[in-house]
Amino acid sequence: MPAFTIATWNVNSLKVRLPQVLDYMAKNTVDVLCLQETKMTDEVFPEQAFIDAGLHVSFTGQKTYNGVAIISKLPQHDIQRNLPNFEDPQQRLITATISGVRIICAYIVNGQALESEKFIYKMNWLAALQNYLSDELKNHEKLALLGDFNIAPEDRDVHNPEKWEGCNLVSPAERAAFNDMIALGLVDSFRLFEQPEKSFSWWDYRQMGFRRNAGLRIDHILLTETLAKKCTACVIDKEPRRHEQPSDHTPVLTTIDI
Numbered sequence: 385m386p387a388f389t390i391a392t393w394n395v396n397s398l399k400v401r402l403p404q405v406l407d408y409m410a411k412n413t414v415d416v417l418c419l420q421e422t423k424m425t426d427e428v429f430p431e432q433a434f435i436d437a438g439l440h441v442s443f444t445g446q447k448t449y450n451g452v453a454i455i456s457k458l459p460q461h462d463i464q465r466n467l468p469n470f471e472d473p474q475q476r477l478i479t480a481t482i483s484g485v486r487i488i489c490a491y492i493v494n495g496q497a498l499e500s501e502k503f504i505y506k507m508n509w510l511a512a513l514q515n516y517l518s519d520e521l522k523n524h525e526k527l528a529l530l531g532d533f534n535i536a537p538e539d540r541d542v543h544n545p546e547k548w549e550g551c552n553l554v555s556p557a558e559r560a561a562f563n564d565m566i567a568l569g570l571v572d573s574f575r576l577f578e579q580p581e582k583s584f585s586w587w588d589y590r591q592m593g594f595r596r597n598a599g600l601r602i603d604h605i606l607l608t609e610t611l612a613k614k615c616t617a618c619v620i621d622k623e624p625r626r627h628e629q630p631s632d633h634t635p636v637l638t639t640i641d642i
Contacts, residue, residue: 387616388483388642390416392530392603393624394491394586394633398422398453401631402430404624405455406437414637415457416482418489418530422451429453444475452478452489452531470512477513479520483642485611486524488517490531495552503552506534510561517568521608526642529570529606532586532633535562537572541601543582553602571612573605573638574620585620586633593632594625605638614641 391414395401398419409417422429422445434441434455444465445451452475454460460480467477476491490513493506520527535558539545548554566572574583584599593599607615618638625634 386642387413387639388416388485389414389637389639390418390485390487390528390530390605391621391635391637392418392420392489392532392605393635394420394532394603394631396421396423396631396633398430398451399424400629402433404627404630406433408624408635409437409439409455409457412637416485416487417455417635418487419453419455420451420489420491420532421449422453423448424451442478442480444478446473446475450475450491452476452491454478454480454482454487454489456480456482458483467509467512467516469515470509472509476509481524484526485640485642486520486527488520488527488529488531490529490533492531492533492535494534495558498550498552498555498557506552507557507561510558514561514564514568517565517570521568525608525610527570527608528611528638529565529604530636531604532602533562533604534602535559536600536602537562537604540581541584543584543598543600548600553600565606569609570606571609573607573612573615573618574601574636576612576615577618583620585636587625589632603633603636605636607638607640611640611642615639616641
């Protein structure tokens with residue numbers, strides 16, 4: 385069976401990191417790359433740069449904030465922009481079918497602080513995502529949800545759990561929402577394999593977070609059980625975080641024998 389590698393990467397501005405993304409697709413055997421925080425409107429999205437590189441792309445974005453895209457080496461079909469059950473000007477989700485796999489690329493709300501309006505928005509958005517996933521799973525046995533979840537599911541996904549206690553990204557409500565997605569029949573592909581301790585996908589730019597490995601695992605790839613059974617690897621690729629002008633996130637990759 386052919387290997388099918390899917391990846392997620394919060395690039396924290398595609399304008400800044402377009403050369404890194406094109407280089408990554410050229411040098412790696414990645415079939416699908418889901419991007420978050422592209423931070424640009426559709427009018428200025430560099431679609432032609434991806435086409436010139438022989439890639440397919442779908443995207444939805446806005447100025448300065450948010451924005452998502454799916455880059456692929458194979459054609460994309462049945463594209464859905466945003467959650468159909470949640471009216472929202474923020475561009476946080478795009479879905480496409482690629483090689484028979486339903487790919488959902490999501491940039492889940494940060495939430496800021498547990499008592500804030502942004503946290504309420506996050507929980508409402510997650511509830512809508514849960515309903516959307518439930519509907520999609522009825523029609524797609526092969527489905528993958530990729531993205532920046534802004535949720536560290538367990539204490540082992542946090543460099544210092546005591547320091548983060550009581551903060552967003554690790555709250556019981558957010559972790560319950562993550563587990564609700566798992567309960568739909570999804571599997572955290574990273575946890576299918578033995579992984580190094582203190583494996584993270586995001587590090588703060590401040591206080592030498594990357595150098596100290598003071599990070600969080602908040603970028604995830606969830607698979608339906610059909611895909612999980614054929615999953616052969618899931619890794620965090622830390623190399624792009626070492627680049628000059630890096631994103632504060634690094635790619636997560638999952639390989640499946642489809």
